[in-house]
Amino acid sequence: MRNIWTLAMREFKVYFTSPIAYIVLAAFAVIFGHFFTTSLAFFLHYSASVAAQGGGMGAPSLNVHQIVIEPSLGNLGIVLVFLMPMITMRLFAEEKRSGTIELLLTSPLQDYHIIAGKWVGALLLYACLLAIVAANFSVLFVYTTPDWKPVPVWLLGLLLMGGSMIAIGTFISTLTKNQIVAGVLTFFSLLMLWLLNWFSSYETSTFSRLCEYLAISAHFEQFNKGVIELKDLVYHLSAISLGLFLAKRSLEALRWKA
Amino acid sequence: MIQVERVSKRYGPKTAVNNISFEVDRGEIVGFLGPNGAGKTTTMRILTGFLPPTSGTAKVGGFDVVENPIEVKRRIGYLPEAPPLYPEMEVADYLRFVAGIKGIPKKDIPRRIDSVLERTASADVRDTIVGKLSKGYRQRVGLAQALIHDPEVLVLDEPTSGLDPKQIIEARGLIRSLAGDHTIILSTHILPEVSSTCSRVIIIDEGRIEASDTPENLTAQLQGPHSILLDVEGPESAVQARLESEPGVRQVSRESARGDRVVWRVEVGKDGAIPRRVADVVVTSGWGLYSMQPVGLSLEDIFLQLTSDEQEPGRGDDAPAAEEAAAVEEEAQDA
Ligand SMILES: Nc1ncnc2c1ncn2[C@@H]1O[C@H](COP(=O)(O)OP(=O)(O)O)[C@@H](O)[C@H]1O
Ligand SMILES: [Mg+2]
Numbered sequence: 001m002r003n004i005w006t007l008a009m010r011e012f013k014v015y016f017t018s019p020i021a022y023i024v025l026a027a028f029a030v031i032f033g034h035f036f037t038t039s040l041a042f043f044l045h046y047s048a049s050v051a052a053q054g055g056g057m058g059a060p061s062l063n064v065h066q067i068v069i070e071p072s073l074g075n076l077g078i079v080l081v082f083l084m085p086m087i088t089m090r091l092f093a094e095e096k097r098s099g100t101i102e103l104l105l106t107s108p109l110q111d112y113h114i115i116a117g118k119w120v121g122a123l124l125l126y127a128c129l130l131a132i133v134a135a136n137f138s139v140l141f142v143y144t145t146p147d148w149k150p151v152p153v154w155l156l157g158l159l160l161m162g163g164s165m166i167a168i169g170t171f172i173s174t175l176t177k178n179q180i181v182a183g184v185l186t187f188f189s190l191l192m193l194w195l196l197n198w199f200s201s202y203e204t205s206t207f208s209r210l211c212e213y214l215a216i217s218a219h220f221e222q223f224n225k226g227v228i229e230l231k232d233l234v235y236h237l238s239a240i241s242l243g244l245f246l247a248k249r250s251l252e253a254l255r256w257k258a
Numbered sequence: 259m260i261q262v263e264r265v266s267k268r269y270g271p272k273t274a275v276n277n278i279s280f281e282v283d284r285g286e287i288v289g290f291l292g293p294n295g296a297g298k299t300t301t302m303r304i305l306t307g308f309l310p311p312t313s314g315t316a317k318v319g320g321f322d323v324v325e326n327p328i329e330v331k332r333r334i335g336y337l338p339e340a341p342p343l344y345p346e347m348e349v350a351d352y353l354r355f356v357a358g359i360k361g362i363p364k365k366d367i368p369r370r371i372d373s374v375l376e377r378t379a380s381a382d383v384r385d386t387i388v389g390k391l392s393k394g395y396r397q398r399v400g401l402a403q404a405l406i407h408d409p410e411v412l413v414l415d416e417p418t419s420g421l422d423p424k425q426i427i428e429a430r431g432l433i434r435s436l437a438g439d440h441t442i443i444l445s446t447h448i449l450p451e452v453s454s455t456c457s458r459v460i461i462i463d464e465g466r467i468e469a470s471d472t473p474e475n476l477t478a479q480l481q482g483p484h485s486i487l488l489d490v491e492g493p494e495s496a497v498q499a500r501l502e503s504e505p506g507v508r509q510v511s512r513e514s515a516r517g518d519r520v521v522w523r524v525e526v527g528k529d530g531a532i533p534r535r536v537a538d539v540v541v542t543s544g545w546g547l548y549s550m551q552p553v554g555l556s557l558e559d560i561f562l563q564l565t566s567d568e569q570e571p572g573r574g575d576d577a578p579a580a581e582e583a584a585a586v587e588e589e590a591q592d593a
Contacts, residue, residue: 006358010344017346103342103403106306107359108331255309 003113004120007104011091011121020090021125024083028129035075036068036136043067044143064144065226069137073154073224076133077217080165081190087125088169089183091118092247096254097177105255115247119163119170126162130155150226157223160236164216165190167243174250190216259284259411259441260305265314266465267300274300276465277314282458284410287437289456290445297465298445299339302413305443306336318411332361335409335440339416341400345389349380349399352388353406360407374402378432394425401432412436414444418451430455485553486533487513488522492545497522504539506532519548 015021043064095101104114140146169186176182197215212218216239219232260282267275275297282288290298303309304316307327315322321329344352350371357367375381378398383391391399397417404412417433418426433455436442446452452459453473461468461476469476490497494512497520501510506527513521526532533552540547 003359003361006355010347010355014344014346098342098345099338099340100342100344102303102308102336102338103356104359106308106331106334106336107356108328108361109359110328 003109004117007109007114007117008120008124011118012124015087015121015125020086021128024086024125025128025132028079028083029132031079032072032076032129032132033136035079036072039068039071040139040143064140064146065150068140069146070224072136073133073158073220076158077161077220078194080129080162081187081194083129084126084162084165084169084190085183085186087122088166088173088186089179090173091122091170092173092251093176093179093182096174097179101254105251111248111251112244115170115244115251118173119166119244122166122170123159123163126166130158130162133158153223153226153228156228157220157232160223160233160240161216161220164236164239164243167240167247168193169243171243171247171250174247174254193217259286259319260443261315261317262301262305263315265301265304265311265316267297267304267309268312273465275304275311278462278465278467279314280460280467280470282441282443284441285438286458287433287442287444287456288458288460289452290443290460290462291447291449291452292445292462293447295464296447296462298447298462299415300465301462302336302415302443302445306334306413307331308336332407333410335404335407335412337400337404337412337414337417339419341396342403343388343391343396343399345387347388348385349375349388349391350384352399353402356403357406362407370406370408374405377405377436378402379428393420394422394428397421397425397429398432401429405436408439410441412440412442412444414442416446417444418446418448484526486524486526486536487549487551487553488524488536488540489519489548489550490522490540490545491519491548492540492543494520497540497543497545500539500543501536504532504536507536519546523553 015024046067092101095104137146168189169182172186172189173179173182175185193214193216195215195217196211197218213235216235219235222229222232260280262281263279264277265275265279266273266277278297278301290301292298300309304311304323305318307323307330310324315324317323318330319333321333323330344355347355353371353374354367357370362370372381375384378401380395380398380402383395383399386395388396388399397420401414401417404414414433418429421429430451433442433444444451444455457472458470459473459476460470488501494515498510498512501507501522501524507524508527509525511523511525513523515521524536526536533550537547537550
C-alpha cells in the first residue's frame with residue numbers, strides 16, 4: 001500500500017511541475033464551464049418565462065436535474081475523451097524514454113505496485129477535474145435547491161468512468177517510449193469506445209447490441225440519472241481490471257525483451 | 259555474495275551473454291572490463307533482477323534473481339549506465355522518493371538522505387532541480403540513489419563514462435571509499451579504471467569471460483618478455499653486437515635515432531638483474547647512457563591481447579557499425 005501511495009504521489013506532483021496539469025485543468029474548466037453555463041442560462045431563461053406566465057397550470061415543472069445537471073455530466077465524458085490522453089500518455093512512455101523505468105523495475109516493488117501507483121496518480125489529477133465540476137454545480141445553490149441525494153451516485157459513476165479511461169491509457173502508455181504516440185493511440189481508443197453505441201442506434205442485431213454493451217458512454221447514463229446498475233459496475237470494474245492487467249503483461253514483456 | 263552459474267542471455271537470435279560463471283565475495287570490488295557490446299550491461303541487468311537470464315542461475319546474497327527478485331532487489335543498489343533521474347524533481351525529493359520505493363522506514367528517510375548526500379559530496383545540490391545538475395553531479399546523485407538503502411551490493415554500470423578527468427578522479431575516489439562496507443561490481447571499457455579501483459578484474463568479450471584475476475596477477479600472468487628502452491651514444495653496430503652478446507638478452511632492435519644517439523629496445527627475460535647488467539655493459543664500454551626505461555605490459559596490452567581476434571584485423575572498425583545497427587533496430591522495435 002505504502003509503495004503504491006509513494007508512486008502515486010510522485011506521479012501527481014509531477015503533473016504540476018510541467019504544464020500538463022495546468023493545460024488540462026484550464027481546458028476542462030473552460031469547456032465544462034461552457035456546457036454548464038449554457039444549460040444554466042437556458043434554465044434561468046425558461047424559469048423566468050414560466051414565472052412571467054404566472055406559473056400557469058399547463059406549464060411543466062422545471063427540473064434543474066434534467067435541464068442543467070444531466071446534460072452537463074452527459075457531455076463531460078466526451079471532454080474526457082480529449083483530455084484523458086494528456087493525463088495518461090506520459091505515465092510509462094516517459095519512464096521508458098528516460099530510462100527511469102530501470103529504477104522502478106530494480107526496486108523491491110511488485111509490478112502491480114508500479115501500475116496501481118501510476119493509475120492512482122492519474123486518478124488524483126482527475127479528481128481535481130471533478131472538483132471543478134463540483135465548483136460549477138455549487139452555483140446552483142444560488143438559484144435553486146437541487147436534490148443532492150444522487151451526488152454519491154454521480155461521484156461513483158464519474159470515478160468509474162474516469163478510472164476505466166485511465167486504465168486504458170495506462171496500458172497504452174506501456175507500449176511505447178513516445179508520449180505523443182501513446183497520447184494519440186489513447187485518444188483514438190477512447191473515441192472509439194465513446195462512439196461505439198452510435199453504430200447501435202438504428203439496428204438491433206447482435207453486433208449492434210455488442211457495440212452498445214462495449215460503449216463506455218452507455219455505461220454512464222444510468223449513473224447520470226442517479227441509478228446504480230450492476231451491469232454498469234461490472235463493465236467499469238472489468239475495464240479497469242483489464243487495462244491494468246494488460247499493463248502488467250506489457251511490463252513483463254518489456255522485461256523479457258528489453 | 260554473488261554466484262553466477264552458466265548464465266546466458268539471448269535477444270532473439272543474438273547471444274549477448276554466453277554461458278558465464280563467476281563468484282564475487284563479500285567486500286570485493288570487481289571490475290567488468292570489455293569493449294562496447296561485450297555484454298557488461300546485460301550481465302548487470304540480470305544481477306539486478308531487471309532482466310531474467312535465458313538460462314543459468316544467478317544468486318545475490320543467497321537469493322535467486324528469478325525466484326526471489328524482491329529479496330535480491332533489497333540487497334542491491336544499482337546505478338545504470340544513464341543515471342535514472344527524474345529531471346523535474348529536486349534532489350532531496352528525488353532521494354525521498356527512491357528511499358520510499360526501496361522500502362526504507364519513513365522515520366529513517368531524512369537521516370538516510372543526509373547520509374548519502376554527504377557520502378557522495380552532493381549536499382550543496384540538495385535543493386537543486388535534478389534537470390539542472392551538471393554531468394558530474396548527476397552521476398553523484400545517481401550514486402546517492404544507489405546507496406540510499408545502504409545495500410550490501412552495489413552494481414555500477416560505467417560509473418565514470420562521460421565525466422571529465424577531474425570528475426573521473428573524484429568518482430574513483432568515491433567508489434574506493436565505499437569499498438569496505440559494500441561488495442561492488444562496476445563495469446567499464448576504460449582500462450585505467452579497473453587497475454585504479456578494482457581488487458579483481460573480469461574481462462568479458464562477446465558475451466564470454468576471457469579472464470578473471472587481480473590486476474597485478476593478470477599483468478604477471480601475461481607478461482611475456484619485458485623490454486628496456488636504452489638511449490645510448492656510441493657506434494651503432496658495436497653497441498648492438500655487445501648488447502646482443504649479453505646473456506639473458508633475447509633481442510635488440512633499433513627504436514629511433516637522433517645523430518649519434520640511438521634508442522634501443524632490448525627484450526629481456528624475467529631475470530630481475532638483467533637491466534642492471536645491461537646498464538653496466540653500456541657504461542663500462544665507455545658509451546654514453548642517456549636514459550633507461552623498463553617497459554612492462556600494461557593492462558591495455560593485455561586487454562588487446564585477450565580480446566582481439568587474430569583472424570579479423572578489421573574488427574575494430576566493424577564493431578561500432580554493428581552496434582549502431584543494433585541501436586537502430588532497438589528503436590524500430592519500440593516504435
Ligand atoms: N534490448 C536489446 N535487444 C537486442 N539486443 C540487445 C539489447 N540490449 C543489448 N543488446 C545486444 O547485446 C550485446 C551486449 O550488449 P550490452 O550488454 O549492452 O554490452 P555492453 O554493456 O558491454 O556494452 C550487444 O551486442 C547489444 O547490441
Ligand atoms: Mg553497457
